[in-house]
Amino acid sequence: MAAQIDNPGRNNPSEDEVLRQIEQAVLDHRLPPGTKLKEVQLANLFGVKRGLIRKVLTRLAHSRLVDQTPNRGARVAQPSVKEGQDLFATRRVIESAILETLIARVDDKTVRQLRKLLGSEQRAYQRGDSELALALSVDFHRQLAALAGNSVLEEYLNDIIRRTPLVILTHLGDDEQNRCRNQEHAAIIDAIEQRNVKNAIKIMNQHLMHIESKIRDKPKAPQADLETLLRPAAERAPA
Amino acid sequence: MAAQIDNPGRNNPSEDEVLRQIEQAVLDHRLPPGTKLKEVQLANLFGVKRGLIRKVLTRLAHSRLVDQTPNRGARVAQPSVKEGQDLFATRRVIESAILETLIARVDDKTVRQLRKLLGSEQRAYQRGDSELALALSVDFHRQLAALAGNSVLEEYLNDIIRRTPLVILTHLGDDEQNRCRNQEHAAIIDAIEQRNVKNAIKIMNQHLMHIESKIRDKPKAPQADLETLLRPAAERAPA
DNA sequence: TCATAAAATATTGTTAACAATTTTATTATC
DNA sequence: GATAATAAAATTGTTAACAATATTTTATGA
Structure with a gap:
């Protein structure tokens, strides 16, 4: 540790x-x-x-x-599958509300801010600096919440952001496939710039679903019955 | 204390x-x-x-x-006006998501449960037992969240429920006008029974807006200028 | 009598010591 | 060598004492 x-x-x-x-x-x-x-x-x-x-x-x-x-x-903490699913479903709710709130008040300066952050994120990906890329992709979501201007939504999103890695690492492992897809951040900014709430929310939901859909109970290995367990070892099928 | x-x-x-x-x-x-x-x-x-x-x-x-x-x-705590507004706006988001989730899974037993709770609440109002009525009206919202079955949404709603009185008491005072309207609980249950998400959400939003719309910055008393303050007391206009 | 300073009291913050419980290592037994 | 029992060490939980700070009360001077 x-x-x-x-x-x-x-x-x-x-x-x-x-x-x-x-x-x-x-x-x-x-x-x-x-x-x-x-x-x-x-x-x-x-x-x-x-x-x-x-x-x-x-x-x-x-x-x-x-x-x-x-x-x-x-x-x-090691969240259960159910808690992981609930967390992601709630994340979709909160992120959608943030987008809606943000788009209702967005100006060009805000969009430039977001694009600047996206640029840093993209450069980190290109350099293969995956630690920095991870941090910046998290910052992207934080920044959306901060710019939306509702402190309670921001607070809840930050809470969710802190808990999300626990779900992912507990159930999916530390694999780059389970991180934010950078191009979707770009598409979200485009939709924000166009003040297109519906599209922004749609892309955000896809963005989250690509991870969320993998969080489920794994099929349990068939439970060997007592008879099988009591057979002499040579007669058992390989595990 | x-x-x-x-x-x-x-x-x-x-x-x-x-x-x-x-x-x-x-x-x-x-x-x-x-x-x-x-x-x-x-x-x-x-x-x-x-x-x-x-x-x-x-x-x-x-x-x-x-x-x-x-x-x-x-x-x-004494939340600011802005925080109060943000909290209520967020409450609308969360309560709407809860209704949507609940209606997607509701059965007749659930509706009966809600009606039973509503009955207790109505009887408390009729008896003039306002402490119990307050507690039961809070329980109504809690119950919606519990029945929806998303533990994270439930957690956040409970957080909001705990903080709501702080906003109300700080900015509006302890007046029965600033509590849940009981008839709107009934209408929400009707909409749930009919699996009418849109209507349920509409009524819930009205339910919350009747308090939320009163939470705002009060106009500041005009600030007396220095000249007025320095005049002899007899020449001052009454405050 | 009022304002200010000093003293006393109350409250919050920190700490090391000790108690209780759990975990790990060692020893004894088969 | 494997298992159980015992001992030792580590860790968590609790506490009272003391330090630091804030608030209230009292004394003093104008």
């Missing part, structure tokens, strides 16, 4: 700063779901007292990024 | 229980926005140690129900 947290022991970080760094480590896929978060270790890593870490873990648990079990400590 | 918290010193409540009781006091309009939440007092009231209260306050602050200022303690 130590390698996945920034080298933070330098300057006595605040509670908020520690919170942010752990969140960022989740977002960057550096802290996989299920990772045990030990208080003393974190306190040493960040150069803070254990009490501060306990506060941070409380907050992270309250946000569902972390599962806290009494006497067993904290782990990075 | 003591009178507004349940008599909780009896049985060593858990952290979650203390959290719930404070949330409920906000929801019941017993804890007005701006109320100072003193740690030692709360600890004595609930019969717990101060450390537990600090954890609860951290969680409440993280949920924006409470404002925590360093060295000055915690107060029940």
Whole structure:
């Protein structure tokens, strides 16, 4: 776990700063779901007292990024398939509302801002800098929410953005196929520029569905019956 | 403040229980926005140690129900007008999505459940039991979310429900005019029964707009200029 | 009597110590 | 060598004491 947290022991970080760094480590896929978060270790890593870490873990648990079990400590959360599906479905609702709100108030400066961000994202992809590309693609969604100007929608979207990697990594793994498709960001900006709400929402939904549709219960391996289990090993079919 | 918290010193409540009781006091309009939440007092009231209260306050602050200022303690939050407007606008988005999801899966048993709840609510109104009526009208919305079956939407609606009284009490006061209109709950159930998504959403939006439209910046009193302020008192116009 | 400064009290923030529980390592037994 | 029991170590949970800060009360001077 130590390698996945920034080298933070330098300057006595605040509670908020520690919170942010752990969140960022989740977002960057550096802290996989299920990772045990030990208080003393974190306190040493960040150069803070254990009490501060306990506060941070409380907050992270309250946000569902972390599962806290009494006497067993904290782990990075592992959402169920159902929760993953619910999260993505809700994400479609929130992102659509953001687009609608944004388009009702958009101006040319806003569009230029978005295109500039898209440009950075595209260059990062071209350079093969996948860490930066990931960060910028996340920023794209954040920026839409910030520009829409509804602080509650923004808050919920940021919450969803923080939780999305947990779903993806838990159920699909860390594969570039499961990230934002960059060209869809461009198409969304085009639709925004054209003030075309319907089209923007349509593309956004496709954008999200390409990941969402893969989140489902995997077929369970057929359960061997008791008779099969009790047969001598030589007579069993290969597993 | 003591009178507004349940008599909780009896049985060593858990952290979650203390959290719930404070949330409920906000929801019941017993804890007005701006109320100072003193740690030692709360600890004595609930019969717990101060450390537990600090954890609860951290969680409440993280949920924006409470404002925590360093060295000055915690107060029940007082959302701005803008935040109130954003919250209601977001509520319309979330409630609409819940209705849509619910109607896609509704059966007769669900409709009966909702009608039963509505009946209790109507009887409370008729008896003039306004505390119970308030609680049941809140439960109506909660129930819609629970029955829709998307846990993330449910979570966000519950968050919104907890924060809504803060907006109303801060900006409109504790007036029965600013509560749910009971007949609109009935009309929403009718639309659900008819699987009429469009109509259900329309009524829900009207339901929320009757409060939302009152949340706005009040015109500021004209600011007296310096000349007026420096005139002898006898020559000043009445305030 | 009013305004200001000083003192006292209350409240919030932090900490290390200790208790309780869980996990890991070691030892004993078959 | 495998398993169970025991011991040791690690981790989480709780607490009271103390530090730091804010608020309230009291004293003093004009």
